[in-house]
Amino acid sequence: MTTRPPVFSKFREVQEELGLSGRAIYRDANGIDSLIIRYPYSINYIHSYAEDTEFFLALADGKLKGSKCTRKSCRTVYATPRGHCMACGAPTEWIDLPLRGRLHSWTTCHYGSEAFLKETPYNLAMVEFEGADSLLLVRLKECVESEIYIGMPVEARFDPEPKYSITDVWFVPKRG
């Protein structure tokens, strides 16, 4: 008979055991046992950016693309690009956004998804641009929380080794 996995009533102990042997039994406050196992899990995504393609190609060239409504009576400008205008429904066209803007709002995230774990806690900012009617949600780096203020001038930085992901761009405080 094989040895049963060890039983723990504290989940922290279960986690430690999972790190060692990959199997443990968690006994809850009602005495109910749950067998818990740990195993690696990975998948490869195949993802099409479709009409967002220009935005991600531009990041690799150190440019930020927004979009502008093609209807003459509207001309709403989106810092988060839209294929169609959210105000009037007309198609939009690509425009270059300025690489500098101002901080509209921000939050410090103490939890993050896998892509951001290494830099957690990190700052997420809403950036406003001259001439744009909407904001861009982007990471704010190279500053500590106490330095950040609404209206702070910020500028874009781009990953020199682009991954064709939104993490290819972030903003930093504009110095000097």
Ligand SMILES: [Zn+2]
């Ligand atoms: Zn429009």
